[in-house]
Amino acid sequence: MKCRRCRAPAVIDVRRHNAGFCAECFTRHCREQVRRAIEDHDMIHEGDRVLVAVSGGKDSLGLWQLLRELGYEADGLYVGLGIGSYSDRSGEFARAFAEQHAWPLLEIDLEETYGFDIPGGARAAKRVPCSACGLSKRHVFNDAAISNGYDILATGHNLDDEAAVLLGNVLRWDAGYLGRQHPVLPAAPGFVRKVKPLVRLGERELAAYCVLTGIDYIVEECPMAVGNRHLGYKDMLNQVEERSPGTKAAFLFGFIERGHERFAGDAAEEREDLRPCSECGAPTPGEVCAFCKLRSRAAAPRIPVRVEDVHAEVEA
Amino acid sequence: MKCRRCRAPAVIDVRRHNAGFCAECFTRHCREQVRRAIEDHDMIHEGDRVLVAVSGGKDSLGLWQLLRELGYEADGLYVGLGIGSYSDRSGEFARAFAEQHAWPLLEIDLEETYGFDIPGGARAAKRVPCSACGLSKRHVFNDAAISNGYDILATGHNLDDEAAVLLGNVLRWDAGYLGRQHPVLPAAPGFVRKVKPLVRLGERELAAYCVLTGIDYIVEECPMAVGNRHLGYKDMLNQVEERSPGTKAAFLFGFIERGHERFAGDAAEEREDLRPCSECGAPTPGEVCAFCKLRSRAAAPRIPVRVEDVHAEVEA
Numbered sequence: 001m002k003c004r005r006c007r008a009p010a011v012i013d014v015r016r017h018n019a020g021f022c023a024e025c026f027t028r029h030c031r032e033q034v035r036r037a038i039e040d041h042d043m044i045h046e047g048d049r050v051l052v053a054v055s056g057g058k059d060s061l062g063l064w065q066l067l068r069e070l071g072y073e074a075d076g077l078y079v080g081l082g083i084g085s086y087s088d089r090s091g092e093f094a095r096a097f098a099e100q101h102a103w104p105l106l107e108i109d110l111e112e113t114y115g116f117d118i119p120g121g122a123r124a125a126k127r128v129p130c131s132a133c134g135l136s137k138r139h140v141f142n143d144a145a146i147s148n149g150y151d152i153l154a155t156g157h158n159l160d161d162e163a164a165v166l167l168g169n170v171l172r173w174d175a176g177y178l179g180r181q182h183p184v185l186p187a188a189p190g191f192v193r194k195v196k197p198l199v200r201l202g203e204r205e206l207a208a209y210c211v212l213t214g215i216d217y218i219v220e221e222c223p224m225a226v227g228n229r230h231l232g233y234k235d236m237l238n239q240v241e242e243r244s245p246g247t248k249a250a251f252l253f254g255f256i257e258r259g260h261e262r263f264a265g266d267a268a269e270e271r272e273d274l275r276p277c278s279e280c281g282a283p284t285p286g287e288v289c290a291f292c293k294l295r296s297r298a299a300a301p302r303i304p305v306r307v308e309d310v311h312a313e314v315e316a
Numbered sequence: 317m318k319c320r321r322c323r324a325p326a327v328i329d330v331r332r333h334n335a336g337f338c339a340e341c342f343t344r345h346c347r348e349q350v351r352r353a354i355e356d357h358d359m360i361h362e363g364d365r366v367l368v369a370v371s372g373g374k375d376s377l378g379l380w381q382l383l384r385e386l387g388y389e390a391d392g393l394y395v396g397l398g399i400g401s402y403s404d405r406s407g408e409f410a411r412a413f414a415e416q417h418a419w420p421l422l423e424i425d426l427e428e429t430y431g432f433d434i435p436g437g438a439r440a441a442k443r444v445p446c447s448a449c450g451l452s453k454r455h456v457f458n459d460a461a462i463s464n465g466y467d468i469l470a471t472g473h474n475l476d477d478e479a480a481v482l483l484g485n486v487l488r489w490d491a492g493y494l495g496r497q498h499p500v501l502p503a504a505p506g507f508v509r510k511v512k513p514l515v516r517l518g519e520r521e522l523a524a525y526c527v528l529t530g531i532d533y534i535v536e537e538c539p540m541a542v543g544n545r546h547l548g549y550k551d552m553l554n555q556v557e558e559r560s561p562g563t564k565a566a567f568l569f570g571f572i573e574r575g576h577e578r579f580a581g582d583a584a585e586e587r588e589d590l591r592p593c594s595e596c597g598a599p600t601p602g603e604v605c606a607f608c609k610l611r612s613r614a615a616a617p618r619i620p621v622r623v624e625d626v627h628a629e630v631e632a
Contacts, residue, residue, distance in 0.1 A: 170567075171570075173571050232555070243548060
């Protein structure tokens with residue numbers, strides 16, 4: 001197989017584009033896809049300060065580098081989630097990458113700043129870990145971007161991620177979620193603008209981009225995500241993609257073009273009902289936001305003090 | 317496990333309802349689901365003449381019996397598709413069932429009436445067989461119902477079928493198809509009303525209903541459908557249903573409640589552009605309808621006569 005652009009021997013083929021690429025043209029292809037996503041969805045305006053959420057994985061480190069290559073002076077944000085040695089190692093990859101390029105990396109440790117970690121938070125709030133984690137990251141990312149004066153939070157959600165999330169939303173026909181699922185979520189009171197510049201690139205392309213450009217990333221997946229629903233949806237879509245290359249992209253971009261707008265009103269209605277959380281000020285439909293609820297459960301002493309024990313101590 | 321209604325030993329459990337049923341209560345449950353589908357979607361009005369498309373399989377024979385049990389004097393329609401011995405056997409099952417109950421069965425043979433069969437039609441039109449078959453059945457069913465004075469055509473599409481079709485339509489975000497996907501398609505000029513009273517029952521429930529009530533049906537699947545896309549979608553949904561019982565029903569009914577209406581306008585627009593086919597009079601967006609195009613290709617001599625051969629014959 002030859003490179004579609006320069007006819008040199010190809011090092012990767014992208015089945016849904018029915019094209020092979022040599023290393024140089026492939027990295028160019030990746031940049032081009034990110035440039036196009038940014039342009040098509042009007043993601044970043046001149047002078048915007050961009051913060052990239054990085055986990056140490058291929059998607060987020062790849063995104064950071066791609067944005068820099070495209071001329072955006074994006075900074076990184078690493079949030080320590082306290083998921084045992086997995087978090088330790090992912091932080092090391094993120095830090096090493098930032099140091100290597102001398103790009104600024106903001107760091108926030110969930111336990112230090114908010115008094116709980118993901119395993120403990122999930123247990124205390126009786127949520128599945130991925131739910132507690134997603135909720136916490138959304139809150140902390142948004143908060144970090146706003147309080148540090150960034151205009152944009154960029155995340156490394158790729159085509160496979162977005163298609164799997166869309167499948168989950170569609171299986172439930174959750175109109176509010178469908179209305180919020182878009183490569184750009186505009187800024188709103190209490191919300192920084194959120195963009196997903198990798199929507200035009202698949203997981204495999206991100207891995208290849210990192211390998212070909214020498215990005216050292218954490219290969220292992222989060223141990224708490226094993227067997228979760230999202231990965232099940234990814235598997236389903238991989239099966240149909242295997243059979244009909246291009247299905248995932250048609251599904252996601254078909255939705256963006258012909259589906260999303262039909263649900264935008266539901267999301268807008270939900271947004272209108274938001275008011276500041278009485279504890280942290282973040283927008284929430286209730287009195288206290290879900291993150292503060294999680295935190296108050298998780299950061300509270302986990303074993304309630306028993307009256308007998310106090311008596312025993314006093315008597316001793 | 318005990319029957320949910322009468323506490324007798326259960327013979328079947330329906331995981332998405334988290335319930336077991338004895339034989340009697342299960343057949344009652346099936347009738348109840350059909351009655352509710354008819355009522356919820358206002359499918360059949362008093363005095364309507366109902367024609368049920370029967371294939372000899374569990375869904376259509378089950379539907380026919382369920383409609384009769386509910387008091388509808390539905391007649392049957394069997395279309396011979398010419399798919400080798402499979403069609404021969406399916407016709408035998410349909411005829412035997414009709415005779416056993418002395419219920420009227422209309423019969424139409426595709427080859428006799430229209431001059432082609434499905435394998436030949438698919439080959440000639442270079443369509444996948446399931447596409448040629450679906451197109452032909454839609455046309456012939458509608459035509460048979462209208463020309464025989466029926467108000468309603470009922471088909472045996474069950475929950476699994478409809479969920480799989482919905483998944484295919486959603487993966488492509490085909491707005492027109494999504495707008496037409498509904499348990500009831502109202503009558504329109506040239507179109508009889510079409511209803512799907514089995515949408516609240518799964519494949520497994522239909523098989524159990526037939527076994528428990530002694531309906532003898534063709535168990536084998538159509539040999540031309542093996543490995544088709546639709547069955548792939550069914551497999552995908554079965555995987556997620558296995559893990560989260562109720563997903564299929566939530567997907568289909570969520571769409572009916574919160575999705576369908578958003579696409580109804582696209583279907584209505586397409587309907588407005590229809591005009592009578594210049595050959596058969598059926599509504600079509602073009603000059604000649606897809607069925608007449610298929611027929612003219614398929615019923616024409618398949619090996620074009622070569623001029624040389626004619627010369628040779630004349631000279632001989």
